[in-house]
Amino acid sequence: MRKIVSILVMVFLICQSGMGQEYQDLILKGVNVIDGRNNLLPNRDVVIRNSIITEIIESGSGYIPDSVMVLDLKGKFVLPGLIESHTHFGMRERFESTELTEQEFRRWIYSGVTTVREMGGDARLSSYDNRLIARNEMPGPDIYFAATLGGPDMMRKDLRQIGATQGIGVKKAPWVQTITNDMDIANSIAQVKGTQATGIKMYAGIHADLIKRLTDEAHKQGLKSWSHLTVFPDRPLEVVKAGVDVVTHTWGAFWQDPNVDPSRRIPFTHTSFENARDAIFPSNMEKVNVGEPEIQLLFEEMVNRNTIWDVTYSIAIGNLKIREVYADFLRSASDKGVKFSTGTDWFNDISEPFPSLYEEIEALVNDGILTEMQVIEAATFTGARTIGIEDTHGSVEVGKVANMIVLNASPLDDISALKSIMLTIKKGQLYWRKDY
Ligand SMILES: [Zn+2]
The missing domain is CATH 2.30.40.10 (Urease, subunit C, domain 1)
Known part of the structure; x- marks a missing residue:
């Protein structure tokens, strides 16, 4: 052979x-x-x-x-080269500076990060940067990026989408799409494909039946389907059942607890960054319990469907109380056999010698969530699976x-x-x- x-x-x-x-x-x-x-x-x-x-x-x-x-x-x-499965350098370029992004590309590659999954930004920047890197005109990782999909109310208000579509506008940009019941889904996915995005990311305000239709069409046209674990208004189990390939964020699983109600939280928007935590965590967090049979059912469904959990553990690292809840959920899911990828959704200071991915990887081990071997799999082979490049990347074979x-x-x-x-x-x- x-x-x-x-x-x-x-x-x-x-x-x-x-x-x-x-x-x-x-x-x-x-x-x-x-x-x-x-x-x-x-x-x-x-x-x-x-x-x-x-x-x-x-x-x-x-x-x-x-x-x-x-x-x-x-x-x-x-x-294998490390894979950062959740970043938004495109936002950084829009809101901070392109220089900072170039420094991050450099830090990533010299720290062993050979691939990143950009989870929603300006596709014009992502494809431009990716070309420069591919031609060796700039050091950096290979970039795979998403188009952002959300309900009308989110798209009207979300500051980040306005930033990511500068000069063309949220209504016209094919990499940021407003999802409605009567839209032409095949045409919409074809437009996403035209931006060189390799996946769709469903953000907020999309019903699970629409998530399923979008996912089926994305798969038909050769794109990956990426989604928040809770998209609002539906519970995460419905999102997983819709057939998406990867679900993002640990907090999404909280909304499976029958004591909290995601339908009261639509739409989830970022009109400012200060209210981000209030928007994603249930207000009665103390009622959320990983032992609830429905949460365990969610994990089982993820295992049965091979759904990857992009856990973004980094979000919790700075808050001891939240970190404990995150760790409880992730230990329980990992014990059941759910596979994680390592995405940070966060940048540490550029003066640090290593990127935020290192903190994520170390915390997952130090908090007793994954073993060293498991976290390496998460940061390499499973990372490649999130993008759909596991036949060519993600392992030393x-x-x-x-x-x-x-x-x-x-x-x-x-x-x-x-x-x-x-x-x-x-x-x-x-x-x-x-x-x-
Ligand atoms: Zn994100």
Whole structure:
């Protein structure tokens, strides 16, 4: 089987070389591979040809031609590139500065973040930035972005949508869509596709039956369906049953508790950022209890449907009380078998050496929610699944794109060893941490 794959890769290389792409051979020698799918493979040589992982063999067991670049990394740890599954750099560019965003792109890539999922911003900026990065004109991760969908009242009031559609307006921008019962859904999804978004994000004020119709059409046209776990007015179980691929935010699960009522909260809007927490948490939070059978039913439905939970744990890190509730919910869901991705929905200060994703990953382990191995899966393979690129990205396996990081110490012993990163490899391109 490995031979067949190698032959296919060679054919691929020959085809590619005509396109003027640089031919690259690289061997990472003597590394311990943590593959992103819960396996640790000690002492391997990882062979990369033209940005694709072509072989993972016992160290020293293969023939190495002279032309190959060999990195002797004996005892180091290789992981898949990290995936930030919830960010809004597009908002940052609109409300703060593009310079800050370029610094974030740089910090991300030198910290091993090779892919980000942008969850609602200005598609013009996202596709422009993505092109510059793809051409190696700017260092940064690959960008996959969403179009934002919401009910009419939300779209009228939400400051962020007004920012994200500057110069064209909320009514006309195809990457921000107002959802109504009588709309032409096929046309609307086709317009989203035209922006180069790869997913729709359902935000607030959309009934579950419409979420289902939008999701079915998105899938038909090759897009992913991403949604808040509670979209209002319906309960999260209805959103999961509508068939979305990924649900966002831990707080969404609170609204499954029969003691709280999401229908009284429509529409959920951000007329200012100060009221954000009031808008998303039930006012009678003390009544919310993860032990409620209906909440457990929600988790079971997520497991049965393979729905990924983009938990944005970072939102709770700064508030001890909320953090405890979040942790209770997530421990319970993880025990049931729900898969999480690591998205932060937040930027720490740009002067910090590592992005907010590191805080999210460490907190999920330190609060006893995921093991080191599980959080690595969440930040790599499950992250790739949120975007739908798991066949080509998200793990260190033969045939996958060579997006990887090299660490000096083992993150399985101590998750903070992620900070011992020495190298990021993205599509065969090397970013040495010492150059950051
Ligand atoms: Zn968000």
